[in-house]
Amino acid sequence: MTRHQKRLSVPNSWPVERKEGTFTVKAGAGPHGEQGVPLLIILRDVLGYVDSKKEARYALGQDSVLVNGEPISDEQRPIGMFDIISFVEREEFYRVFPDEGGRLSLTPIDADSAGSRLGKVTGKRQVPGGDTQLTLHDGTSLIAKDDSIDVNDSIVVSNEDKDVVAHFPYEEGALVTAVAGTHAGDIGTIDEIQVTASSSPNNVLVERDEDRFETIEEYVVVIDENFTGDDE
Known part of the structure; x- marks a missing residue:
């Protein structure tokens, strides 16, 4: 299996220029499926914080780059919609948000806002013990105590303890x-x-x-x- 991705065939959401070369880095396994953008592209092509994969690996080895509150060491880790990227040493925080055309972009946020992330509920089911398990748009799942949360609703999840801290129902007027x-x-x-x-x-x-x-x-x-x- 190839470790590269042709630029012309990347998803429209990827923030890369298709005609600047033939190949770009391929996303690894993880959340967001095929829509996930490798972290290396964010660090190198979007923010310009590194010039190469080697520099990215060194930076990530310092445990100072967090995605949704967790240190990331894999430069191919997929990044997608509503993820929170934190640069601890720089005291910079970004939310991944779709801009016009659906291309993923980085929105600067403050440290408090970086403590949680938004998720769209795409699945809901009862698990043994009577708990409710929710599946989010990026493929992650969690246990929710609030049974009123339904598919197509949105929730805000704490990055620290993974608890649901806010619930936005999918309804007219939302x-x-x-x-x-x-x-x-x-x-x-x-x-x-x-x-x-x-x-x-x-x-x-x-x-x-x-x-x-x-x-x-x-x-x-x-x-x-x-x-x-x-x-x-």
């Missing part, structure tokens, strides 16, 4: 952002959820300042004002 499709990066409130009586996805009508747009349920994530990039 603040959302589109994370894929034509309207990726757009933010508005849900005006109407159109449930389809078939295998087709539900449609969502979202109101913006002066207009509204339509997308599918899979492409919207409920957020809070603190997750729009205005909390710097």
Whole structure:
């Protein structure tokens, strides 16, 4: 299996230039699936903190780069939507957020905001003992004490103890952002959820300042004002 990824075939969410070369680094196994961007690309191509894989490995070996509160030593670790990247020595903190077009970008945040991350609930089931297990958009799972949390809701998870510290229901009137499709990066409130009586996805009508747009349920994530990039 090749250890490289052709630039022309990377997902649209990857913040790389496709015509600057033939290959780029391939993401390793981990969260976010094929959409995950290798940490090396963030360090080298986006932030410019390192010039090579060797420098990245040295920097990561100092345990000063945290992703969702955990030190990362693998430069291929996939990074994706709503991850929190912390540079301890620099006292810099970023949230990974989709911009216009769906390309992942880094939003500077403060240290307090870096203590938790947003997650969209994509699965819910009961496990032995009666607990509720939630699956999030990046493939991670956790046990929640609040049984009212449902699929398509969003939660805020503490990076320290993995507890749910906030819950944003998916409902009409909720603040959302589109994370894929034509309207990726757009933010508005849900005006109407159109449930389809078939295998087709539900449609969502979202109101913006002066207009509204339509997308599918899979492409919207409920957020809070603190997750729009205005909390710097």
